[in-house]
Amino acid sequence: MTLIAIIAFALVLGMGMFVTLQVVKTRLSADLSDLAADAAANTALDIEKGPADTVIFPLNRVNRIQVVANDGRVVAASPAMKEKPPLTQKRPPPGQARVDETVCATLPPKERACYSVAGLRVEDSVYGDVMIYAIMPEPPLLRSSFLAITLTLFSSGLLALLGWGAWQLAGRTLAPVERIRAEMTEITASDLSRRMPVPASGNEMAQLTQTINATLERLERAVENQRRFASDASHELRTPLTGLRTKLELAISDPEAEDPLTTMRSVLADADRLQAVIEDLLLLACLDSGVRVAPEVIDLADLVTSEVRRRPTRHEVLLKLDPGVTVRGSRVQLVRLLTNLLANADRHAVKEVQVRVGSRLGEAVLEVIDDGLGIPETERERVFQRFTRLDSARSRDAGGTGLGLSIARDIAVAHRGRLYAADNTTGRGARLVLRLPLSTAPDS
Structure with a gap:
């Protein structure tokens, strides 16, 4: 994270430094050219009004001025440029009076340097048609690498500061992750009761x-x-x-x-x-393990009828089946679910067992009701736990495995349905209700 931040900051700072250098140099060059142009304009006014003289005394801080005729002769100059050859003879294009140029040459005090030259064409002067060149030495800032080095050092320091800040910020951000990792390494299968402290930040x-x-x-x-x-x-x-x-x-x-x-x-x-x-x-x-088989359309009424006829029972089984109630699922698993419910009801019934099939609100409903002692309301969820048998079940019949209702509920859940114990509105006894999505109902 710190490396990515440093690279991003470096790109931004590099672009900013480059733009800053170009803007500063362009601005300084423009200011020098304007200052030289002003000096050339003042000199043009002087030579238009005054007599011809070979020495020109500038009125501002531009002390290098040359007046050059069309034939290349220097007809007048400031004291600093007296008896010097013309620094340049560049002339403006037709229709323009001013020309700007940068010239590198050796001028007093015998040092080679670069100069910003502003040339102004004057046609009606005492010297005739001439060019007035005002010369300004460029500051070292424009030609040396001082500004670039300064900006580079400043950017490097700022980049180091930003990198340190990014490192600290990333460390503070990931510190809770490290605490969670250290805590998780201490949790073993023999002790899963430990929990992570939840920060109050809510993030x-x-x-x-x-x-x-x-x-x-x-x-x-x-x-x-x-x-x-x-x-x-x-x-x-x-x-x-x-x-x-x-x-x-x-x-x-x-x-x-x-x-x-x-x-x-x-x-x-x-x-x-x-x-x-x-x-x-x-x-x-x-x-x-979530093993799934290819589903098929199953008519619950036909399934109940065939299983009741095939399976021997100790008590009478009364059927109330609505035709055309179909679901999608595994026939083998649904047969096992129904068998477990019938076996449970037959084990606890006194005289009879009722099986009802219908549909309500897009669901197929199968009810198995016995006339036994029933299931206490406080025990209606516990009976679906594995190896759970109520005292009444243990006293009446120890032949069950204690897994029948648990298997039945797991099959119901695997078919996106529900299996639960409900009140028996017809009298005493247990009432187990299975609800499955109808095969004609859309997936939800």
């Missing part, structure tokens, strides 16, 4: 700090969920594995006391539970 750096803190908070929450999920998964897998191992050890230790068929059936049940948990974990892993 972009404060917004960056707030964003980092929000990211750390989400990361901490995700890591905590991951740890809890790993702990719950290990517990859920350990239980059937322990039971399976115990039954096998008993059968081996006392083969005669255990009925082999009974033991195999019990072991098979534990293996089925293990398989169910593992399949649910694999499905959750696929949903968490």
Whole structure:
């Protein structure tokens, strides 16, 4: 940042120095020419009124004047130019009376220098048709490099000052970034509770700090969920594995006391539970990784009808389905979502389960209602957490994996929908509501 600032400042200062040099030189040259022209004009008045004389006494500080005839003779001159050859014989073009020129020559006091010469044509003088040349020595400022060196030194000092200021400003600007970097290096996966101090300035750096803190908070929450999920998964897998191992050890230790068929059936049940948990974990892993399949148009009424007919249930299932309610998505995943909802309702129902399909406000609505104990309002979000089973569920049936409703919600979210527990307006029991965008609705 400092280098870029120095380069930009150097370009600006360089252009400014060049323009300044040209303006100063042009102005000085113009002033010298005007001063010499005034002296030539005063001399022209004198030689028009007075008698002819070979010596001219200038009236201003221009003390080098020559009067040159058309044939190149110096017919009159100031004392400083007496008996000197004409410094120049340049004449103005036709129709003009004045000519300006810069001449470098050796004049008293025997030093070579450059002079600004203003020539004025006079036709009716006592000397006839002549040219009056007024000569002004140019100051050293115009010919030496003093002004350029002075401006260069000044610009270099100013550039150094600007570079130092840019360095300090960049350092102050990036100091909060360095503090954030140092703080972030101390944050580890084992301690994600630390947060960055938010500056009170409210500028972009404060917004960056707030964003980092929000990211750390989400990361901490995700890591905590991951740890809890790993702990719950290990517990859920350990239980059937322990039971399976115990039954096998008993059968081996006392083969005669255990009925082999009974033991195999019990072991098979534990293996089925293990398989169910593992399949649910694999499905959750696929949903968490964001795996997408090619969507297709699915009629919810047909999907519910086919799944209810295919799936055995312990209770009566009542259907209230509006035809033509279609959504776009994965049939396999939506079948799994519906199966989980039906299994949950069938597990907690007393006599019957109701399934309703309709549409409202551009959304397809699927409701699964049971007549069981229902879900307390304070527990309606917790039931969708992984490995969560309410006390009523644990007391009635321990066969669930605790992942069914969590998987169902993840599938709903993957299809840009919602799954939630609502009040049961028909009486007691739980009411789970799925809302998905209709296939005919525009993307929003």
